[in-house]
Amino acid sequence: MCISNVPDTTSKINFKDNNTAFDTAGVQFVINPNDEFGLTRAMWFKEKQGASVAVVTVGDASVEPTLRKALAIGADEAYRIDAPATDGFFVAQELAALVKEIGFDLVIAGRESIDYNGGMVPGFLASALDYQYVTNCISLEIDGNNATAIREIDGGKETLGTQLPLVIGGQKGLVEESDLRIPNMRGIMMARQKPLHVRPATTSESHTKEISFSKPEAKGAVTMIDPTNIDQLISLLHNEAKVL
């Protein structure tokens, strides 16, 4: 289970150092929401089908609380690749090296992280490993070596038949929101005893470089329209906004 450590969804986003870096001051970091659905699905495979579950992330020591949280939810062990996550290509190469070494046959990642929204790590990982690959996955069943996945498409969904070894880009739907697990006290205590392996990076190649960041332009003020004057709304949408 590949975990990304991201700003909480309620975070206000600011940049620092002349807009060349994300300002983490006052930002709470969490397990990437898309990964959380996959992690809960992985717990299901553990409990119902005897899988052992490892969580892995690429990052410095500051990401360890997020890994501990995943252990508290029920993962058996954790791996941290000790390197800054420079870009999606680099992260995927690092994950691929670990997957090859340990020999995982099912890798679940989020369909994208909510910080850089690249959506490329699971696909790069599947390519590097030559595994089967399905993303935007909203349902996953494993039966022996065979897998059935449902993915969201534009305007609907489709069912795919595939096989292990397999990389999944998961999202909401893999499990329901109400099934997401919150660590309990026993889980938190047990997580302290579980192994968290720290590995050095094996490569340094990246394909992209963030030069700077910017924020969307401030919006103009809202035009309020009286609920008894729907004609005015239609006129504004037609003449001013030109969207009708």
Next chain:
Amino acid sequence: MSVLIYTETEKGVFKKNAFEVASYGAALAEQLGTDCVAVAINPSDASQLQSYGVAKILAIKEAKLDTFNAKAYATAIAQAAKEANAQVVLVSSSADSKFLSPLLAAQLGASFAPNVVALPESTAPFVVKRTAFSNKGFAHTELTGSIKMIGVANNSYGIHKKETSASVTAFSPNLEDRLFATKTTSVDKVSGKATIADADVVVSGGRGLKGPENWGLIEDLANVLGAATACSKPVSDLGWRPHGEHVGQTGKPVATNLYIAIGISGAIQHLAGVSASKVKVVINTDPEAPFFKAADYGIVGDAFTVVPELIEKLKAFKAQNA
């Protein structure tokens, strides 16, 4: 040297995003002093692309590709990119293109930036502006590899006509059976209905609608406008509407021309997901709803009286302007 664009089709017909990608590709090719070459899979009329500045079209006719298959499609496009000696490869931000993008970039060894909203800010170094932090910000990203790949964000660059005369050449990729190991077994898609990804207008409902039985209101308004329907996260979590309609940070992003939010208060995660939409109309009973701050036009009022009237007046407007 060329710019290669993947122009998506559905049942042989070009999708709207194909014309946006072609428009972007033609402008970029001009910026780079090269040609824009399109690859299309089983198009019924490839020559349509010549209205958008495409110089050459590689048309693949292959029954094995009648059904979308990410690995096989990525392989076919990669071979076309090599055939065209492409320096830059462009794809759209549709669900299918996002699926195949990393597989394609990996095959080409390309530097890949998705969600790109404008032409490159510079071409040496090659820097593009893309959305990040779920539309709360932009990253200005340098693609450092010799081959660059760009995912053009939906409804960002726009569709720009430019008449050219393009040559259409048949192209036959070499597709081994092993590429088809992951197979689509069934597709569940409402045909003939606008989707959140490519609709010009999206009508979205929140908890203010009080229950799934009232969704006819959203659907009626959407029908008048030819719009896709969407919903807020609580509505999909409550099971009132399917997950596929949930828009926001953990749902689908919306980058439409007109977004109408009815009974949605506007949590920060929802606002992030819809912020790329150009014009936002908010209808809510609560004047303090945070969504009004992010809206262009707002009505404080009850959806159950405002929306039926809006539907009637829009019908009259459409009839008059038809």
